[in-house]
Amino acid sequence: MSASGASKPNLEIVIIGGGIAGLGLAIALHSQGFQCTVYEQAPEKGRFSGAIMLAPNSLRILDTLGIYDRIRVKGWSFEAVAMKDMEGNTTDRIFLGSKKLFQYDVLRIYRNVFVKELQAICHERGINVKYETKYSHIVEERKDGVTFVLADGTQINCTVLIAADGIHSKVRKHVYPDIDPQYTGILVVCGAVKRNLLDVSEKDEMDGPVMYPGKNGAFVMAPQDFDASEYMAGTQRAFPAQTKEGWGKLAQDPKFLHGFLEEGIEDRQPIVQSAIRNIDTDSIYIWAFHTLPKLPKWSSEGGRIIILGDAAHAIPPTTGQGANQALEDVYSLALLMATKSEGTTVAKAVEWWQQMRQERIDKLLELTSKLNNLRMPIEEQKKLEAGEIFQVEDGGSGEQWRWLFNPELETRITEWCQQQENLELVE
Numbered sequence: 001m002s003a004s005g006a007s008k009p010n011l012e013i014v015i016i017g018g019g020i021a022g023l024g025l026a027i028a029l030h031s032q033g034f035q036c037t038v039y040e041q042a043p044e045k046g047r048f049s050g051a052i053m054l055a056p057n058s059l060r061i062l063d064t065l066g067i068y069d070r071i072r073v074k075g076w077s078f079e080a081v082a083m084k085d086m087e088g089n090t091t092d093r094i095f096l097g098s099k100k101l102f103q104y105d106v107l108r109i110y111r112n113v114f115v116k117e118l119q120a121i122c123h124e125r126g127i128n129v130k131y132e133t134k135y136s137h138i139v140e141e142r143k144d145g146v147t148f149v150l151a152d153g154t155q156i157n158c159t160v161l162i163a164a165d166g167i168h169s170k171v172r173k174h175v176y177p178d179i180d181p182q183y184t185g186i187l188v189v190c191g192a193v194k195r196n197l198l199d200v201s202e203k204d205e206m207d208g209p210v211m212y213p214g215k216n217g218a219f220v221m222a223p224q225d226f227d228a229s230e231y232m233a234g235t236q237r238a239f240p241a242q243t244k245e246g247w248g249k250l251a252q253d254p255k256f257l258h259g260f261l262e263e264g265i266e267d268r269q270p271i272v273q274s275a276i277r278n279i280d281t282d283s284i285y286i287w288a289f290h291t292l293p294k295l296p297k298w299s300s301e302g303g304r305i306i307i308l309g310d311a312a313h314a315i316p317p318t319t320g321q322g323a324n325q326a327l328e329d330v331y332s333l334a335l336l337m338a339t340k341s342e343g344t345t346v347a348k349a350v351e352w353w354q355q356m357r358q359e360r361i362d363k364l365l366e367l368t369s370k371l372n373n374l375r376m377p378i379e380e381q382k383k384l385e386a387g388e389i390f391q392v393e394d395g396g397s398g399e400q401w402r403w404l405f406n407p408e409l410e411t412r413i414t415e416w417c418q419q420q421e422n423l424e425l426v427e
């Protein structure tokens with residue numbers, strides 16, 4: 001069994017996509033002694049695109065990789081989202097993290113701040129990331145590697161090609177030409193509002209996210225910078241599918257954006273009304289939730305192309321787990337590659353890894369669907385069976401989240417590798 005940092009077989013690993021999954025994978029592989037090169041189409045200086053929540057399952061990974069302490073001070077930590085009734089009373093708390101229960105609170109941090117930190121770590125650790133370099137297509141996959149071409153025509157050979165190029169992955173298209181992301185029919189519109197512009201009452205809770213119910217769908221507010229001086233404010237509901245150009249136009253149309261947020265404003269709570277009225281127009285963005293049909297495998301037939309992150313499993317954001325699962329993917333893959341015995345082939349290890357990951361994603365998608373239903377307008381919720389809507393089942397203790405926040409990846413990987421080694425000894 002190879003120990004972390006020991007010399008590794010001479011694999012030329014290429015990662016397409018330098019987002020959270022791609023940079024996270026590069027750092028995780030580097031920590032296990034593997035070299036790799038990342039190709040990212042965008043410039044290094046990314047654009048502002050709101051905040052994301054990092055939950056204990058990924059914060060534990062980021063801690064192991066020496067990243068957590070650097071980002072903790074740049075975001076806002078909290079435990080749970082408070083669920084309000086129409087009168088503003090707190091009815092339930094849905095745990096998103098808990099230092100006491102799961103070793104970490106949840107961290108809300110601007111995505112560009114997080115990615116910038118990952119980029120800085122890659123620089124410091126000598127990891128090769130090529131920005132403004134776009135992958136174009138695969139020429140061939142052989143028994144011993146892959147040849148692919150960049151958009152500028154450069155041809156490159158590698159032993160393993162990893163697709164971390166997001167939900168509209170071009171690499172996945174090579175492996176699965178007929179699988180495309182599907183619009184779920186739900187659109188979210190949200191933006192940023194300054195804390196000092198909010199009409200806060202005694203019942204309002206400002207230390208973490210709050211979900212306010214409403215006839216036109218729930219409205220969510222959440223602190224999103226390190227001093228909670230700014231809040232994300234937004235809502236989601238059913239909306240017809242658009243063409244790519246159509247979504248682009250809506251995203252640029254202030255009248256549509258404000259109109260979507262303002263629908264039914266008269267029935268909303270005072271704090272929500274103040275958020276809608278004071279939201280910064282330039283900060284408003286839309287997100288049409290897409291999901292991805294289940295992939296038969298997260299790798300090509302030849303096993304030299306591996307797919308992960310949003311490219312393998314786009315998860316609607318209701319559980320705030322898309323990036324968290326991407327980080328679980330990359331950490332577990334790097335650990336498995338480093339821990340597996342020499343007798344276990346990469347293809348065999350990847351096959352087990354993707355089954356383990358898919359089981360978890362399936363469970364999460366079920367949870368996401370139940371949480372999505374909880375955010376639906378009250379009249380639409382009434383049409384559903386009770387089991388289709390999320391319910392707090394642990395009396396608010398947070399225990400029902402343990403499977404999600406404590407996946408025990410290391411134990412599962414070590415046990416599987418040990419099992420394989422034992423089998424090899426018998427053979």
Ligand SMILES: Cc1cc2nc3c(=O)[nH]c(=O)nc-3n(C[C@H](O)[C@H](O)[C@H](O)COP(=O)(O)OP(=O)(O)OC[C@H]3O[C@@H](n4cnc5c(N)ncnc54)[C@H](O)[C@@H]3O)c2cc1C
Pocket residue numbers: 016017018019020021022039040041042050051052053054133134135136164165166167169170287308309310311315317319320321322323324325326
């Ligand atoms: C509004 C919003 C809020 C969210 N909130 C949360 C949250 O709270 N918690 C959470 O866990 N998740 C959240 N998510 C989901 C999360 O952002 C994704 O799951 C995560 O970004 C997936 O990372 P990824 O690296 O797989 O894909 P991406 O982030 O999409 O990165 C893919 C990268 O590949 C690059 N790329 C694409 N094509 C090419 C090419 N041909 N050549 C080179 N590079 C290429 C792209 O430029 C990009 O940098 C949210 C998403 C959105 C949109």
